[in-house]
Amino acid sequence: MFQLLLFSQLMILTALGNEWSKNYNQENLCALKGSTVIMNLTYTHPTDYTVKDRFWIINPAPGKEWNNLHNEPGYSGRVQYLEHGQNHFSLRLSDVKETDEHMYCVRVLGEKKRTKDKYLFYPGVTLTVTELRVETPENVVEGNKTVLVCNTTCSLSETPAFIWYKNDRLIDTKNSNNTLTLQPTKAGDAGRYNCAVRGYDLLRSPARTLNVRYHPKNVSVSISPSGEIVEGSSVTLTCSSDANPPVQTYKWFKGTTSVGTEKTYTISKISSEDSGEYKCKCSNEVGHHYSNSVTLNVLLSDSTVIVYVAVGLGLFGLAALLSALFWLRSRRQKKVADEGDYQHSSLQNAGPSAQNDTYATLDPASWGGDDVYHTLAISHPSPAADTPTSHDYENTAEFELTQI
Structure with missing residues (x-):
């Protein structure tokens, strides 16, 4: 029915020798949600037709009241009609919404030879609303x-x-x-x-x-506890990094040897054998990266140090004792050699009388109290300044006894 009505109007326009005509500037209009659009119509009508009113409507259909767009629900305050001369009629629609997606047409009311007549400029402008x-x-x-x-x-x-x-x-x-x-x-x-x-x-x-994905970066290793590492203590190494997606696998190395596969690597009872350079490798879906190496220096514990010090001092004392005994032995051998040389020289230089006295002195049967003292005085002259005395030997014996 509606199509027949439109067809009949078009036939009338044609019969009147194109005195009725319409031109919408765009039959399909895409507008951005929230923006303002303008729809333009240029038309002609017969000279004997007088336009009394014109307005825009939406979705013309048979049996539906064709209301002025000003009066349609939801359009209040957003509709403005613009007239540019007698045959130009425009619609300015602001704050476009998705609910505004309709066909927009112009309805003309007028008289022809004092007879009321209505015209619809169909089809109109189809509006589509989009978002960015x-x-x-x-x-x-x-x-x-x-x-x-x-x-x-x-x-x-x-x-x-x-x-x-x-x-x-x-x-x-x-x-x-x-x-x-x-x-x-x-x-x-x-x-x-x-x-x-x-x-x-x-x-x-x-x-x-x-979301920008990247391989692990800023990979670092921290040591806990910080400071000196004493043998027998517990040490934990922690691997940290910046990665997107997060690190999926960890791998620890001591030198070139793999030693662990967790975020942290703990040595519960560390020993000197654990000293060395450590580093970790972090990997995710994008790639992998290594940390810089950190060095673990394991110090000996106090008890162990005391044992080593005691052993060292013992070895040093033994070496000193052996050196002293060797020195004393050398001194004794030198003194005996010196005394032998002295007595031999005295016997060679003395006369027959002196030699007889010497033999007499060596004969115990001929000793007397005074002779003994006299003989000791003659046979043992005062030693040189660097020659040990009998007192020195006694002290030496005591020293030997004490050290042994």
Whole structure:
């Protein structure tokens, strides 16, 4: 029925020699949610027709009241009619919503030869409302090229200039198209991104989070407890790093030998054999990285030190004693040799009388009290300054007894 009505109106317009005509500037209009759109109509009518009223309506259909858009629910305060001469009629619709997706047509009321007549300029303008949305790749890896796209569900009526935001701060970009290129992508590029159309800065797209993955970095090893490491104590090495996704596997090395596979490596009773250089390797889905080496120096415990000191002192004392005994033996041998040489020289230089006295002196049967003293005095002259005395020998014997 509705199609027949429209067809009959078109036939009437044709019969009147194209005196009725219409031209909407766009039959399909894509508008950004929250923006303002303008729909334009240019038309003609017969000279004997007088226009009394004109207005915009939505979704004309048979059996439906064709209400002025001003009176439609939800449009109050957002509709403005613009008239540019007798045959130009425009609609300005602000704060466009998704519920505004309809066909918009112009309805004309007038008279022809004093007879009321109504006309509908159909079909009209089909409005589609879209939102901006940021599209990002699923897997973003540090060092690669990343392209973010600001998209819509339909092509905007005019090619707009786009602007970009990261974490609610405007990004200063040289281009104004709907793409944002990060090359090379850095870990610091991670964050929340919005796009908007210049002139509608507040109409930003929903935020899209960019997650940048990277291999472990800043890998380090900490030692607990810190400070000197004493043999027998417990020591724990902890491997730390910055990675996205988090570290999945750890591996510990002493030199080039693998010694552990956890985040921490504990030596419960450390010994000198555990001294050396240690490092850890962190790995995730992106890659791996090694820490710098740390050195463990294990100190001997106090009891062990005392044993080593005692043994050292004992060996030193023994060496000193042996040296002293060797020196004394050498001195004794030298003194005996010196006395033998002296007595031999005295016998050679003495006369027959002296030799007889000497033999008499050596004969115990001829000794007397005074002769003994006299003989000792003659046979043992005062020793040289560096020659040990009988007292020295006594002291030496005591020293030997004490040391042994």
